[in-house]
């Protein structure tokens with residue numbers, strides 16, 4: 001019995017230490033503006049996020065994805081040459097930050113007349129309609145990101 005207790009304590013400690021070693025935050029300078037406004041938008045809504053202990057930068061991701069969030073290492077990789085980054089970089093960065101910090105999963109619901117608009121920045125097909133859906137509708141999409149129960153905007157009817 002004593003052996004089992006010691007083992008559990010040891011596992012617990014090693015878990016703590018390995019986490020502590022991963023605390024070095026890195027934010028690519030080109031992405032830092034989007035990261036900063038994301039945290040500001042969170043703060044405006046009274047959502048407190050520990051804005052440390054994560055990494056975000058450019059790189060290549062598998063397949064069709066334009067960005068990827070790796071929960072285990074708290075890392076976000078953005079594909080710089082992707083349509084999403086070229087068209088609406090903020091939306092792509094917010095999408096990935098939504099995964100990491102808000103624990104949101106994909107939501108491919110459609111709203112708007114004839115259901116042509118994405119309901120959420122967490123849409124898995126983020127470059128939908130050439131990014132035009134984000135133009136002038138940012139306020140709704142940012143609110144929806146932080147609160148999926150945000151009322152649908154006027155243009156959705």
Ligand SMILES: [Zn+2]
Pocket residue numbers: 095099106124
């Ligand atoms: Zn995603």
